[in-house]
Amino acid sequence: MKKQFWRWPEYRRTVPDKDWTRAEVVTAGVDVGAVSSKAAIMIDGELYAYSIMRTGASSPDSANKAMDWALEGTGMKLGHIQYIVGTGYGRVNVPFANKAITEITCHARGANYIWGPTVRTILDMGGQDCKAIRCDEKGKVTNFLMNDKCAAGTGRGIEVIADLLSVPIEEVGSMSLVVEKEPKPVSSTCVVFAKSEALELLRKGWPKEMVLAAYCSAMASRIAELLRRVGMERDFVITGGISKNVGIVKRLEDIISIKALPMKKEFDPIIAGAIGAGLFAKEFYEKERKDA
């Protein structure tokens, strides 16, 4: 079988030194994205365990798998979770969720949790869309813009190029920075045409690093345009899978002359949406309990 260069590592994690059996409120957020599915388990509003895996052909299956994996090894069962919110592209297909909330709302809330109340602009660069979100000090969305119509500027676009150049997707960003001089960005917007353009550059003898640099740079300008249109305000953070692509992040920061807040070691920026959903779950649970 051909090596699948677009494949990124799936993993799960339990936050050390936390005992869920003593928690008062156990909630979860499940973010079924177009490309990856994430489940975050929260105890008393704090992240306890999470999983990140590839979304399969069926959203309910993907939600189940992500949830099961997040629970793995914790001794916790699905029944222990008091309230679950589904989010993301497949949010209405999370079989065990009590409620569904859009990923834009959840990402803003999750970013507020991860980086704190100073966050005002969130860029969520996902597998099949890209969103620029503005929020207030509570993580409430005030405005947003998104591209979900076109693969240019999304993770899917990077997957295509990674596959074309036989470069593992996690290395695309770092490799693209190993160039002496920044090449001209790829001129095609469309990923299909950009792929032909990249082939043409390779044929001209460009090293892979240069082709990747040209591609990442084109993507960064496209994303910068989205941010410019929504209006930038500090602090600025990046969530979603592409936040790990240093080649795009670095070029984007250069274009907009604003640095994103550094990633927090204990929070993978991919799970911001799932965390936000888990926090909303806690609110809903407490409200229902009060009303009851």
Added chain:
Amino acid sequence: MGSKNVKVLIFKDGQILTRGLAPSGFDQKAAAEKVFNGVLRKAGLSRGDIDHVVVTGAGKDLAPYANSEVSVVGADALGGNFLYPSARTVIDVGAETSRAARCNEKGKMIDFVINEKCAAGSGTFIEAMARALEVRLEEIGPLSLKAEKIISMNAQCTIFAESEVVSLIHEKTSKADIARAIHDSIANRIASLTRRLGIQRDVALMGGVAKNVGFVNSLQRTLEIELLVPEEPEFVGALGAALTPLKSGGNEK
């Protein structure tokens, strides 16, 4: 000189003498040279016998022997008018671009719109979808005519549409129904491009994608107009180019 194929046509005494086509490949200049020589040989002519060479779709740098050049939309209008004097709108769907032009009764181009930024409105889209559907490109058009159900695709983007086709196959949707949805999708893109220009009858359709019966059917349905489609639609641009010196006394730039 198209992004996929290079077409050469020799026009003599008011009619098409001969024509030829070859893939553009990586060296379009060499491909054009080769087709040109091949067509000359077929016609029993030499370079010296040709009074005027017009290039379209690329600059003279790729066809240094050309005496003049003409825009693709200008060529479409002239070629379309020659074949169908009643045509006032010409739509050309090629491998990587799609365009529509309005022209007058003399085949003079008046206005045009073009999409060359996005693969979703071009032949590349159908090629990618045929690959995803695992049918040959020549088969996807006829296949779509056998559709029984009308389904529509959500994705516009070629990359996203590929995944959508794969999931439709997983859901056991018939390939014919998917094929029709694919052609309806590109027909929608072309229709909205053309509407931006304003549609004036008659409407002629050309470019390589016009050979696809499924696409022609979808576009006719979408526009609710009977389209004029020549037998060899991919040569209309070359025909129009060949006609320019006759129309403009060779001054066309």
